[in-house]
Amino acid sequence: EAGVAQSPRYKIIEKRQSVAFWCNPISGHATLYWYQQILGQGPKLLIQFQNNGVVDDSQLPKDRFSAERLKGVDSTLKIQPAKLEDSAVYLCASSPPGTSGRATQYFGPGTRLLVL
Amino acid sequence: GNSVTQMEGPVTLSEEAFLTINCTYTATGYPSLFWYVQYPGEGLQLLLKATKADDKGSNKGFEATYRKETTSFHLEKGSVQVSDSAVYFCALSSPDMRFGAGTRLTVKP
Numbered sequence: 001e002a003g004v005a006q007s008p009r010y011k012i013i014e015k016r017q018s019v020a021f022w023c024n025p026i027s028g029h030a031t032l033y034w035y036q037q038i039l040g041q042g043p044k045l046l047i048q049f050q051n052n053g054v055v056d057d058s059q060l061p062k063d064r065f066s067a068e069r070l071k072g073v074d075s076t077l078k079i080q081p082a083k084l085e086d087s088a089v090y091l092c093a094s095s096p097p098g099t100s101g102r103a104t105q106y107f108g109p110g111t112r113l114l115v116l
Numbered sequence: 117g118n119s120v121t122q123m124e125g126p127v128t129l130s131e132e133a134f135l136t137i138n139c140t141y142t143a144t145g146y147p148s149l150f151w152y153v154q155y156p157g158e159g160l161q162l163l164l165k166a167t168k169a170d171d172k173g174s175n176k177g178f179e180a181t182y183r184k185e186t187t188s189f190h191l192e193k194g195s196v197q198v199s200d201s202a203v204y205f206c207a208l209s210s211p212d213m214r215f216g217a218g219t220r221l222t223v224k225p
Contacts, residue, residue: 004159033213040217040218041217041218042120042205042207042215042216042217042218043160043205043215044215045212048212056212091159091160093160103209104162104165105162105213106162107152107159107160107161109157109158109159110159
């Protein structure tokens with residue numbers, strides 16, 4: 001079974017530029033998550049999708065971050081404009097249907113973003 | 117709010133030593149508890165989990181028991197190997213996932 005795919009793996013941009021990350025979850029997984037992991041910290045949830053609807057985006061900085069999951073499969077996370085403090089690893093995870101609340105989440109390898 | 121506090125690192129052990137990484141949690145209700153591991157350059161992988169009090173999760177020689185009375189989920193392994201060197205994250209789901217800050221383990225030959 002293929003795992004969660006993410007691209008790109010690394011990205012270096014200058015502040016005020018825009019950037020987009022892509023995630024393809026495990027086939028059949030209804031729930032998709034985006035996390036931000038700052039160096040030395042645990043992952044922090046940015047947004048959770050159930051199929052193509054948003055379940056939780058309370059910690060997403062909506063003035064600069066946006067995410068979509070068209071057709072309920074793959075997803076993109078965008079930052080525009082980027083700030084220095086956005087330097088982090090962006091992790092995508094997915095979980096199977098019918099397990100909300102106690103689901104095991106399966107993580108992709110992450111995209112490491114450096115904002116200069 | 118829900119939160120997880122885990123032992124600060126880094127932890128350095130010799131091969132075959134005993135490992136304990138402490139994890140305590142604060143949550144309303146009855147969360148599920150998880151340990152995830154992150155090897156260098158890779159994403160997080162589920163190591164083990166427990167969904168109710170007194171459950172013991174185990175995998176690859178690692179164990180953790182869900183202790184409701186002490187709100188703890190400590191990770192243990194009897195004999196670590198160099199290949200266990202990684203960052204370990206304790207997490208809870210109630211229902212949203214909250215992670216601890218991670219504990220870096222280095223095992224020396």
